[in-house]
Amino acid sequence: MARRSAPNVFPTLPALVWQPGLPVHGSHTWVIVVGESGLPAAAKQAGERLGVDLDRLLEVQTATGFSPSAGTTAAYPLLTGEVDQVVLVGAGGGSPKELRHAGAAIARFGRGKDELTAVVAEGIEDVALQAFAEGVALGSFTFHRKTVDTGKPMVERITLTDGSDSERAAVIERGLVIGRTGWLAREYATTPSNEKDPAWLAARATELAALTGLEVKVWDEKQLAADGFGGILAVGKGSTRPPRFIRLDYTPEGATKDTPYVVLVGKGITYDTGGLSLKPREGMVSMKRDMTGGGSVIATLSALRELGAKVKVTGLICSAENMPSGTAYRPDDVIRHYGGRTTEVKNTDAEGRLVLADGLAYAVSELKPDVLVDVATLTGAIKVSLGSMLYGGLFATDDALADNLAEAGEVSGERLWRMPLPEEYVDLISTPIADSVNSSKGPGSITAALFLKAFAGDLPWAHLDLSSIAESQADALEYTTGATGAGARLLTTWLASESPTSGIG
Structure with missing residues (x-):
């Protein structure tokens, strides 16, 4: 092509x-x-x-x-x-x-x-x-x-x-670098999907890694199959443009075994039709930005060395294009994720959590970080809860992690509102066929977070559902009409702060 x-x-x-x-x-x-x-x-x-x-x-x-x-x-x-x-x-x-x-x-x-x-x-x-x-x-x-x-x-x-x-030149330069992460995330999210696919996203990450001293590794569809990334593969099956899993690593100068280690996992759906659970036309418009989480992770990693971040950070971007076709995954399919946990598919338009699950499971099994955070434009339900362009949704298993992220949200202008993770709702995603289902009736943003929580193990974990702040309807404040690049400034501000993991664990 x-x-x-x-x-x-x-x-x-x-x-x-x-x-x-x-x-x-x-x-x-x-x-x-x-x-x-x-x-x-x-x-x-x-x-x-x-x-x-x-x-x-x-x-x-x-x-x-x-x-x-x-x-x-x-x-x-x-x-x-x-x-x-x-x-x-x-x-x-x-x-x-x-x-x-x-x-x-x-x-x-x-x-x-x-x-x-x-x-x-x-x-x-x-x-x-x-x-x-x-x-x-x-x-x-x-x-x-x-x-x-x-x-x-x-x-x-x-x-x-x-x-x-x-x-004050140094202060201004720091602000420009953080602003640049927001620009990059917007640029990635705004790029039309006839140009942008998982391989494109991997190429952008590889370019930035070369410029900013990051290590990079990209899994193609064959390596994904060999390593058991069943969620990413399932979501990408319907597209002629195969999925990718992208890993970026930042290690600060002078890092030791005691240096705190954070892993970010970003949703990188380069276009979302809903798959066989097809969205109406109105629902597809703007779905080129459904990789905002993954783009924000890439943009964040690109700035950490310039800002002198003191923590070790790995960014994992789970990228696929969700399309309907004769090879697409189906409702009632059972997916086996990285590490073995299974999911019964009830809605192929609840695909973001399926790819993130692989990334979270990989982080827990292979990387063993001190802190795990995923970021995504995951649910429309969070917009029902929080409205548009005021707060993003924050779910967390650790109070200090929630507080640190919320503080970074206030500083960066990408504010967060903490949402609950009630165990009483776990039954809503249960099934006799698999370990869980990917979609259910009820409080959609909460059940999506509970689905992901099972893949985070015992690590201090936070889930950022930023659909509510991912798209501006006007040129207003610091935004332009369209994708906002939500998450990049927030994550960069947090990770480049003096002690981002303070009190966690």
């Missing part, structure tokens, strides 16, 4: 450059980031440089509807001097979340421009300035296959200053 040439391994982001003191020669557009407390301290100096009374400008713009709530913008043209316009951008109370939104708004406003100069409040905490940089990266995201009307390109350079002599 003819294929497009491989994309650039890393996206080209805007150059976000920290400038101690106000620049002598700024760009043609200056952005003043305004909080609830008013203009930044450097605004007076900036106003003198621009020949503008910024206090009066803010007063006028406020009278005509501008508010400093995060992400709002108001542009004011200048008719004389080297600068063409001044833009006010709201940053609300200056929290990391609000500054992330402000950074994204600046990136959107800057499309088509060569350069912006942005003035922020002095003394912004590192975590908030980092979030601002993440927002610039995420707000710059673009993806299309257009040949005409391709839209404005992202801004090439943003010079950022608070007017002081402080040096």
